[in-house]
Amino acid sequence: xxxxALFALALVAGCAAGPDYRAPDPLPAAALxxxxxxxxxxxxxxxxxxxxRLFDDAxxxxxxxxxxIHNSExxxxxxxxxxxxAALSEARSGRLPTSEVSAQYSRQRISSQSxxxxxxxxxxxxxxxxxxxxxxxxxxxxxGVSRSIQAARADYQAxxxxxxxxxxSIAAETARAYASACSFAAQSAVARQTAELQARTFxxxxxxVRGGRSTERDLAQAQVLLEQARSQVPRFDAEHRAALYAxxxxxxxxxxxxxxxxxxxAAAPLARRPIPVGDGQSLLARxxxxxxxxxxxxxxxxxxxxxxAQLYPSITLLGSVTLGATKLGDIxxxxxxxxxxxxxxxxxxxxxGAARARVRESQASAQASLAAFDGTVLRALQETExxxxxxxxxxxxxxxxxxxxxxxxxAAELSGIRFRAGSDSFLQLLDxxxxxxxxxxxxxxxxxxxxxxxxxxxxxxGGGWEDAPAIVEAxxxxx
Numbered sequence: 001x002x003x004x005a006l007f008a009l010a011l012v013a014g015c016a017a018g019p020d021y022r023a024p025d026p027l028p029a030a031a032l033x034x035x036x037x038x039x040x041x042x043x044x045x046x047x048x049x050x051x052x053r054l055f056d057d058a059x060x061x062x063x064x065x066x067x068x069i070h071n072s073e074x075x076x077x078x079x080x081x082x083x084x085x086a087a088l089s090e091a092r093s094g095r096l097p098t099s100e101v102s103a104q105y106s107r108q109r110i111s112s113q114s115x116x117x118x119x120x121x122x123x124x125x126x127x128x129x130x131x132x133x134x135x136x137x138x139x140x141x142x143x144g145v146s147r148s149i150q151a152a153r154a155d156y157q158a159x160x161x162x163x164x165x166x167x168x169s170i171a172a173e174t175a176r177a178y179a180s181a182c183s184f185a186a187q188s189a190v191a192r193q194t195a196e197l198q199a200r201t202f203x204x205x206x207x208x209v210r211g212g213r214s215t216e217r218d219l220a221q222a223q224v225l226l227e228q229a230r231s232q233v234p235r236f237d238a239e240h241r242a243a244l245y246a247x248x249x250x251x252x253x254x255x256x257x258x259x260x261x262x263x264x265x266a267a268a269p270l271a272r273r274p275i276p277v278g279d280g281q282s283l284l285a286r287x288x289x290x291x292x293x294x295x296x297x298x299x300x301x302x303x304x305x306x307x308x309a310q311l312y313p314s315i316t317l318l319g320s321v322t323l324g325a326t327k328l329g330d331i332x333x334x335x336x337x338x339x340x341x342x343x344x345x346x347x348x349x350x351x352x353g354a355a356r357a358r359v360r361e362s363q364a365s366a367q368a369s370l371a372a373f374d375g376t377v378l379r380a381l382q383e384t385e386x387x388x389x390x391x392x393x394x395x396x397x398x399x400x401x402x403x404x405x406x407x408x409x410x411a412a413e414l415s416g417i418r419f420r421a422g423s424d425s426f427l428q429l430l431d432x433x434x435x436x437x438x439x440x441x442x443x444x445x446x447x448x449x450x451x452x453x454x455x456x457x458x459x460x461x462g463g464g465w466e467d468a469p470a471i472v473e474a475x476x477x478x479x
Contacts, residue, residue, distance in 0.1 A: 016143025017312070018305025021150070021298045024373060032280025034384060039392040042457075045276035047286070049467040051458045052175055055269040059261045060178055063251055067174040068167060068468050070252025077159075077166040078471045084152075084159035091152035094145040097137040104130045129331055130324035136344075137317045144309030147302045154299035161292035164465035168288060172459035174250045175269075179455060181243035182265035183448030188236035189266060190444045194437040195229040197412075201433055202226045205426070218426045225430060229437060268451040275391075275454065277461060283384060284377060287462030293369070293376040300366040307362040310355050313347035380462070387457035394453040398446040401439065408432075408439035 026032075048054070052064050068074065110124040140146055205222040208214035245255035247262055277283075284290050318341065325336040348355065415432035418424035458464070 016146050016305055017308035018143070018147055019301060021301040023294065024297070024370065026281075026284075027377065029281075032284070032381070034277060034280050034283070034381075035388055039388050041274055041391070041395055042277050042388065043274040044279065045274075046278050046282065047276050047458075047461050047463045049463060051461070051463050052171065054271040054273060054275065055175075056272070057269045059265065060175060060269055063178055063247065063259065063262065064171055064174055065469060066251045067170050069470070069472050071170045071174075071250060071471075072252060074163070074166050074170055074471045075474060077163040078473065081156070081159040081163050084156040088149070088152040088156045091145075091149045094138070094148060095140070097135050099133065099135040102130075102132050102134070126326055128324065128326055129328045130322060131331065132320060132322040134318075134320040136319070139315040139317065141315055142309040142312045144306055144314075147305030147309065151299045151302035151306065154295045154302060158292045158295035158299065161288040161295060163471075164288035164468075165292060167465035167468050168459060168462055170250065171464040172455055174247065175455045175458075176452060177243050177247040177250055178262055178265070179268050179451040180448070181240055181247060181262050183268040183444070183451060184236050184240035184243055185266045186268060187441070187444040187448065188233055188240060190440045191229060191232035191236055194440055195226065195233065198222070198226040198229045198433065198437070201429070208426075214426055218430075221427075221430055225434060225437070232441070268447050270447070270451055271454050275457060277384075277388070277457070280381060280384075283461060284380060286466075287380050288465060289462070290373075290376050290380055293373040297366065297369040297373050300362065300369040304359065304362040304366055307355070307358040310348065310358065313345055316344040316346070318342060318344050380460075383460040384457070387453065387460040391450070391453040391457050394446065394450040398443070398450045401443045401446045405436075405439040405443040408436040412436040 050061075050064075052060055106128050108126050108128065110126075138145070202219075202222040202225075205214055205219050209216065209219050241258075244258045244263060247259060248255050248257050251259070253259075278286075320340050322338040323331050323336045324338065325331050325333065330336055412432040412435070415424055415429050419426065419429040
């Protein structure tokens with residue numbers, strides 16, 4: 001009766017030690033306002049779940065789908081999520097009794113020379129068979145088990161957010177690798193066109209030299225421009241192959257398994273429609289790294305309660321049933337039956353201060369997690385604002401360079417006509433050719449920069465994980 005009363009008292013008096021978690025206060029509305037109204041080519045509409053479809057590129061859609069299924073980093077994140085799920089199940093088992101079943105056989109021989117026995121007696125040999133069932137249940141009097149479950153649940157939710165964060169990163173990096181491959185192919189094509197134009201100028205100069213209308217110095221200058229133009233082609237071709245190798249690995253293939261469709265791409269993908277960016281509040285709610293940081297904070301706050309509960313006594317209810325006999329056939333008879341039941345009260349009294357030090361350690365970890373959460377929120381806003389600014393700059397630069405390229409094309413055409421008519425000197429023709437080559441290369445680079453800026457903005461916005469396909473799980477190698 002007194003044990004039942006003690007158990008009931010424990011259940012009634014039980015409470016969770018440590019502070020109860022409360023989510024951090026949100027930032028004021030003024031701090032969450034994005035500057036999308038000042039950036040051309042963006043809108044305040046909500047970000048779609050599969051933002052890459054705004055590029056209207058079927059090959060990009062296919063590659064993104066493949067990467068989100070087979071990427072090795074995503075598989076690693078998914079495995080970490082499974083581990084966190086198992087840890088949560090382990091923590092939940094603390095609410096259940098533990099039990100153990102045992103069986104034992106022993107054969108014992110007592111020497112005739114043992115104390116208390118006469119030396120004339122013969123040794124005694126006995127057999128003993130026993131089986132038993134032990135059970136124990138720790139009463140969660142001060143909530144240590146409850147807090148450990150809360151911490152494990154928050155760790156599991158943080159691992160879920162880490163998987164989503166990996167999806168965001170892989171989607172952006174795959175799109176960037178594809179755009180880079182396309183951009184380098186486009187720049188290589190521009191370099192080849194420029195080299196062809198310079199080759200025609202060089203041929204013209206050779207004819208003029210043979211006709212006595214030009215000098216060897218003019219021919220050498222034309223050759224310099226020709227070789228400079230040719231030198232750009234190998235560099236762009238190498239970067240094009242490097243981007244294709246990176247794309248293959250991102251989609252879960254060996255580097256040599258170059259995607260044929262991506263290899264054929266010759267123009268950087270660009271989102272022609274206004275990019276929907278939403279607002280700052282939806283940004284923070286969407287970004288998985290913010291969610292992961294908040295869940296990590298919740299886990300560390302719960303661990304303060306786990307450490308605090310260790311300052312107090314623990315009550316464990318113990319019970320065991322045994323069957324033992326010298327003959328196997330006697331197991332189960334009334335004389336072989338034995339049992340024990342009762343509570344165990346233990347207390348690691350904190351004389352040395354170690355338990356209190358663990359509480360302070362947990363509190364410091366929670367403070368660090370709070371600072372990390374605040375930093376994650378600020379970085380999310382910073383990355384988005386920086387991406388908006390860079391996109392604005394890239395778009396403006398591309399527009400200006402497009403006008404410059406068009407003007408240089410016209411100037412080079414006119415200079416060629418005037419040179420053949422004898423109105424312009426050869427140096428004027430070379431200057432016009434040089435300006436055209438520079439303007440073409442600059443425009444191709446600006447288009448690549450704009451594509452990269454758009455992808456960086458999408459990455460900063462944190463989308464792409466909401467409607468992602470399931471990650472494939474590879475089988476463990478086993479014999």
